[in-house]
Amino acid sequence: MSTLTHHDVLVVGGGNAGISLAAKLQRLGCRDVALVEPKAVHHYRPLLSYVAGGEATLDDLRRPQADVVPDGCTWYQDRVVAVDADRSTVRLASGRELTYGDLAVCPGSEVDWDAIPGSREAVGTASASTSYTPELAVETWAMLSALTAGRAVFVISDQHVPCAPVGLKPLFMAADHWRRTGVLGAIEIELVVEADRLVREERADGELRTAAESYGVALRTGTAVEAIDPSARTLRLRTPDGAAETRYDALYLAPPHRAPAWVAASGLDADGSDGFVAVDPSTLQHVAHPRVWGLGDVATVATSPSGGALRKQVPVVAENIAARRRGRPMRRYDGYSVAPVTTSRRRLLLAEFDREGRPEPTLSVPDLVRPRLSTWAFDRYLEPLVYWHQLLKGKVS
Numbered sequence: 001m002s003t004l005t006h007h008d009v010l011v012v013g014g015g016n017a018g019i020s021l022a023a024k025l026q027r028l029g030c031r032d033v034a035l036v037e038p039k040a041v042h043h044y045r046p047l048l049s050y051v052a053g054g055e056a057t058l059d060d061l062r063r064p065q066a067d068v069v070p071d072g073c074t075w076y077q078d079r080v081v082a083v084d085a086d087r088s089t090v091r092l093a094s095g096r097e098l099t100y101g102d103l104a105v106c107p108g109s110e111v112d113w114d115a116i117p118g119s120r121e122a123v124g125t126a127s128a129s130t131s132y133t134p135e136l137a138v139e140t141w142a143m144l145s146a147l148t149a150g151r152a153v154f155v156i157s158d159q160h161v162p163c164a165p166v167g168l169k170p171l172f173m174a175a176d177h178w179r180r181t182g183v184l185g186a187i188e189i190e191l192v193v194e195a196d197r198l199v200r201e202e203r204a205d206g207e208l209r210t211a212a213e214s215y216g217v218a219l220r221t222g223t224a225v226e227a228i229d230p231s232a233r234t235l236r237l238r239t240p241d242g243a244a245e246t247r248y249d250a251l252y253l254a255p256p257h258r259a260p261a262w263v264a265a266s267g268l269d270a271d272g273s274d275g276f277v278a279v280d281p282s283t284l285q286h287v288a289h290p291r292v293w294g295l296g297d298v299a300t301v302a303t304s305p306s307g308g309a310l311r312k313q314v315p316v317v318a319e320n321i322a323a324r325r326r327g328r329p330m331r332r333y334d335g336y337s338v339a340p341v342t343t344s345r346r347r348l349l350l351a352e353f354d355r356e357g358r359p360e361p362t363l364s365v366p367d368l369v370r371p372r373l374s375t376w377a378f379d380r381y382l383e384p385l386v387y388w389h390q391l392l393k394g395k396v397s
């Protein structure tokens with residue numbers, strides 16, 4: 001039997017975007033915020049790269065979801081299965097229906113194993129892995145640290161991968177480990193990147209290419225993986241010069257991602273949005289439904305999706321909900337995003353850029369695009385604290 005409950009603002013997804021937004025809305029005075037999130041455990045996902053590089057454990061990045069849901073926010077531990085924006089109604093897996101004044105849609109994206117035939121089977125073997133799921137992040141370091149000779153191939157897809165350049169972190173941490181343990185000379189490293197750059201910001205791209213060269217990495221850009229044969233341990237590639245094949249002993253994937261299927265089934269997508277929630281990239285308001293908002297990895301924000309980007313998106317959505325209600329001008333999001341990438345086990349560069357890939361540094365000094373020990377220490381140890389104590393508490397402006 002369906003029961004109908006109304007909330008002033010309903011947030012779908014209690015990840016980085018949803019929790020930060022719920023907290024920010026409360027700070028702005030919204031008294032009835034509800035959240036739908038099925039999982040009992042919250043992950044600080046950026047540390048998954050360090051798990052894959054042998055520098056963190058899953059315990060370092062997990063907290064009970066109950067600890068991060070803001071006090072006073074109603075939490076439905078359930079899953080959204082459909083949205084009917086014409087009736088302002090959301091249906092949950094339990095059959096319950098909720099109505100809303102405004103709806104913020106932020107269920108993130110999911111790995112699309114179907115996009116590369118053979119990829120699901122490949123990561124089921126000990127020779128292939130990814131940092132993009134918690135269990136496989138652990139397996140990634142087991143695989144990379146066990147390799148002492150042979151071919152290591154790293155693949156970075158350009159299909160909606162959250163914070164894609166961080167897929168390079170396991171490569172650089174492993175290469176540094178191989179150098180320190182004296183086996184780097186026996187390992188051929190190949191990096192296959194679907195985009196034309198390793199990161200959108202030009203100077204950071206140059207730094208990363210230099211770092212890759214220093215480990216003898218053979219780099220292919222503009223190259224997509226079409227299929228994987230896990231039994232032969234080969235990849236079929238589509239390169240700018242045509243089809244090619246490459247062999248691996250260890251394979252790391254930053255795999256293609258897709259939006260949850262119910263987004264398109266509910267009509268929240270649009271032509272060209274590839275199944276993602278179609279929002280105005282500046283205001284984050286849905287293109288057809290003014291009381292629906294999209295942010296985070298599921299939204300068409302026309303920039304590289306990242307947790308860092310949410311620092312700017314969350315206040316925009318929270319303030320624009322109020323602005324719409326009062327008929328005031330909306331605040332705009334300029335497409336700011338970040339890419340923190342390790343170049344060794346103790347150095348990291350931070351690229352910050354706008355929608356066009358132009359530099360948008362938060363600090364003018366020091367130059368964070370140069371790899372530094374201090375920036376690495378911030379990313380590995382301080383940023384998680386900022387996440388738990390500031391971002392998830394809605395302390396963003």
Ligand SMILES: Cc1cc2nc3c(=O)[nH]c(=O)nc-3n(C[C@H](O)[C@H](O)[C@H](O)COP(=O)(O)OP(=O)(O)OC[C@H]3O[C@@H](n4cnc5c(N)ncnc54)[C@H](O)[C@@H]3O)c2cc1C
Nearest residue numbers: 013015016017045046048080107108163296297306307308
């Ligand atoms: C390995 C890895 C490393 C990363 N490193 C960095 C980094 O160093 N720096 C950086 O800035 N960003 C990084 N990111 C990106 C960052 O984690 C994401 O951009 C951010 O988590 C996006 O937040 P989100 O809330 O949109 O999605 P998520 O954090 O994925 O949260 C979505 C939530 O929605 C829930 N959900 C899903 N479906 C439903 C449903 N049907 N109903 C209700 N709830 C649902 C999920 O359970 C989940 O809790 C990394 C990501 C990964 C995977």
